[in-house]
Amino acid sequence: MAKKFKNKTLAWLDYRLPIFSVLREALVDHPTPRNLNYWWNFGSLAGIILVIMIVSGLLLSMHYVAHVDLAFDSVEHIMRDVNYGWLIRYIHSVGASMFFLIVYIHISRGLYYGSYKSPREVLWWLGIIIFLLMIAAAFLGYTLPWGQMSFWGATVITNLFSAIPLVGDSIVTWLWGGFSVDNPTLNRFYSLHFLIPFIIVGVVFLHIVALHKFGSNNPTGIDLTLKQEKIPFHPYYTIKDFFGFGVFFIIFGIFIFFLPNSLGHPVNYIPADPLVTPEHIVPEWYFLPFYAILRAIPFKLLGVLAMLGSILILFVLPWLDTCKVRSCRFRPIYKQFYWIFIFNFIVLGWVGSKVPEGHYLIISRICTAYYFVHFLIILPVLGMFEKTLPVPLNIFKNPRVKKKYK
Amino acid sequence: MINKNKIFKLKKDRRSFLKLTTTSMATIGSAFAVWPFIDSMNPSADVLALGIKEFDLSNIEEGFSKTFKWRGKPIFIKHRTKQEINEARKVNLSKLKDPQKDEDRVIKPEWLIVVGVCSHLGCIPLGQKKSDTRGDFNGWFCPCHGSHYDTSGRVRKGPAPKNLKVPKYKFINENKIKIG
Ligand code: HEM
Ligand code: FES
Numbered sequence: 292m293a294k295k296f297k298n299k300t301l302a303w304l305d306y307r308l309p310i311f312s313v314l315r316e317a318l319v320d321h322p323t324p325r326n327l328n329y330w331w332n333f334g335s336l337a338g339i340i341l342v343i344m345i346v347s348g349l350l351l352s353m354h355y356v357a358h359v360d361l362a363f364d365s366v367e368h369i370m371r372d373v374n375y376g377w378l379i380r381y382i383h384s385v386g387a388s389m390f391f392l393i394v395y396i397h398i399s400r401g402l403y404y405g406s407y408k409s410p411r412e413v414l415w416w417l418g419i420i421i422f423l424l425m426i427a428a429a430f431l432g433y434t435l436p437w438g439q440m441s442f443w444g445a446t447v448i449t450n451l452f453s454a455i456p457l458v459g460d461s462i463v464t465w466l467w468g469g470f471s472v473d474n475p476t477l478n479r480f481y482s483l484h485f486l487i488p489f490i491i492v493g494v495v496f497l498h499i500v501a502l503h504k505f506g507s508n509n510p511t512g513i514d515l516t517l518k519q520e521k522i523p524f525h526p527y528y529t530i531k532d533f534f535g536f537g538v539f540f541i542i543f544g545i546f547i548f549f550l551p552n553s554l555g556h557p558v559n560y561i562p563a564d565p566l567v568t569p570e571h572i573v574p575e576w577y578f579l580p581f582y583a584i585l586r587a588i589p590f591k592l593l594g595v596l597a598m599l600g601s602i603l604i605l606f607v608l609p610w611l612d613t614c615k616v617r618s619c620r621f622r623p624i625y626k627q628f629y630w631i632f633i634f635n636f637i638v639l640g641w642v643g644s645k646v647p648e649g650h651y652l653i654i655s656r657i658c659t660a661y662y663f664v665h666f667l668i669i670l671p672v673l674g675m676f677e678k679t680l681p682v683p684l685n686i687f688k689n690p691r692v693k694k695k696y697k
Numbered sequence: 698m699i700n701k702n703k704i705f706k707l708k709k710d711r712r713s714f715l716k717l718t719t720t721s722m723a724t725i726g727s728a729f730a731v732w733p734f735i736d737s738m739n740p741s742a743d744v745l746a747l748g749i750k751e752f753d754l755s756n757i758e759e760g761f762s763k764t765f766k767w768r769g770k771p772i773f774i775k776h777r778t779k780q781e782i783n784e785a786r787k788v789n790l791s792k793l794k795d796p797q798k799d800e801d802r803v804i805k806p807e808w809l810i811v812v813g814v815c816s817h818l819g820c821i822p823l824g825q826k827k828s829d830t831r832g833d834f835n836g837w838f839c840p841c842h843g844s845h846y847d848t849s850g851r852v853r854k855g856p857a858p859k860n861l862k863v864p865k866y867k868f869i870n871e872n873k874i875k876i877g
Contacts, residue, residue: 346734347734350734350737350738353737353738354737354741368741368743371742372741372742372743372744373737373741373742374733374736374737374739374741374742375733375734375736375737376737376741378733379733379734379737533723
């Protein structure tokens with residue numbers, strides 16, 4: 292790995308501090324499956340949006356004031372007075388939505404192609420940890436503009452902890468630093484919102500270390516053993532990732548410039564009022580499926596546990612899915628259940644935005660039940676009974692690729 | 698053989714061309730994208746709006762000075778005596794570190810208006826109060842590293858390289874000026 296660099300200074304430095312050879316290994320030479328499709332673009336997209344969030348957040352933080360009397364006005368100050376403040380804020384708020392969209396697709400890719408299976412379990416875990424940290428970052432960030440939805444969202448979510456038996460109330464008081472969501476809460480939320488993205492950067496680093504240990508999975512899901520099955524990361528995947536950035540920036544730009552508030556709630560442009568709750572409190576769209584699970588269950592503690600469980604269950608997924616074949620391509624039955632699962636998740640998101648009454652409540656209960664049935668019953672059982680299609684020995688034997696590389 | 702080489706060369710040129718154009722487009726694009734982020738750290742609209750301010754001169758008597766705050770900095774307004782004006786105008790310009798005529802530094806000779814920030818490293822020179830030391834040239838004296846300014850606010854001695862700055866201002870009437 293410690294290759295010589297032509298440049299003398301670089302070689303001297305690298306001999307003592309081998310970051311350059313490590314970077315070259317990771318970004319230039321890294322042997323990558325030659326058959327990756329566009330679903331493999333979403334990892335680098337998640338990386339670039341993380342950088343964009345940190346840069347835009349840093350500049351927002353130079354103008355934002357974390358105080359209950361000033362927070363809302365300081366955000367308006369950003370929107371009206373700061374040079375390009377409106378742009379930076381919209382990059383940050385639309386960026387949060389894009390981040391989740393990208394990561395949801397990234398996770399779905401993993402589910403479809405079985406990327407969570409051995410030997411990539413730890414890689415998968417690190418991904419879920421990133422997802423959990425993102426949830427925390429986005430929730431904390433959403434309280435900062437101190438609008439009505441910020442305030443009541445913070446109130447409702449922190450109150451989830453009161454479901455914990457015995458110590459619940461003390462924990463909530465501790466979280467708040469008082470007896471309601473107030474200035475101490477806002478201050479610590481800001482502090483943590485600032486911190487968490489940098490923790491995410493650290494976990495992303497581990498995620499990549501784990502990725503490079505066995506290399507990317509690929510659409511066939513098989514282990515690649517032939518040299519010809521891989522190509523160097525640069526220029527093949529750098530250019531493909533950059534192409535993905537370009538497409539993404541167009542979509543991102545459309546939202547920033549033409550639909551900046553379409554993904555948010557207008558109520559959050561009303562300053563927080565601790566004495567009046569808005570009619571509907573709904574989280575941002577990316578939390579809706581989990582919110583639906585929370586509300587589907589009529590018992591407080593159980594609802595909270597189900598919501599947490601719906602994410603934490605992903606940690607044990609590598610063992611719940613008992614099938615040895617990774618990719619959906621060779622699992623005709625799982626493939627159908629996969630799409631049912633995705634559809635079910637979207638329906639959960641949709642009912643999550645409705646008032647939980649009448650048939651909405653019934654739908655949310657059915658979908659919640661199905662969500663867990665998928666993981667706890669369908670997956671383990673399928674692994675035992677599903678007749679998988681013949682798996683090729685290498686990617687060239689894959690009927691779909693064969694034509695091109697014969 | 699020749700044909701093959703030609704194709705190879707063409708392909709290579711095409712590739713270098715694409716590489717060059719792609720890289721330059723990406724660089725130009727990034728530069729445009731970075732600008733809003735940099736510009737956001739410049740003074741915002743409300744800060745700039747504070748940059749225009751009016752001051753009343755009517756209660757500053759001859760021989761006295763007053764300090765006002767403008768853009769977070771002190772503005773020295775000095776109602777100069779005949780003698781101080783003469784002193785400022787007598788000087789041989791070639792003796793000055795930062796040569797400037799007194800006539801170019803004032804609108805009305807009796808009113809000297811300067812930003813009270815030493816051009817060395819930003820301290821505020823003494824000399825606004827009657828009891829202050831005013832240095833060797835009867836204007837201001839910077840206590841930080843000993844720069845002396847004359848009655849026109851020009852540096853005469855010490856490490857400061859430039860005169861005290863004259864802000865942009867105009868008289869709106871006999872006794873009122875607008876700075877900014
Ligand atoms: C994982 C990355 C991040 C996510 C998902 C995220 C998410 C969010 C969200 C959803 C908001 C509310 C947007 C709104 O409605 O206006 C917000 C606001 C804010 N964030 Fe972040 N953020 C991230 C990183 C950062 C970083 C690194 C910083 C600081 C260095 C930061 C500073 C701020 C500030 C000052 C605000 C309040 C201003 C505003 O509401 O527009 N963020 N963030
Ligand atoms: S700052 Fe005035 S003399 Fe150095």
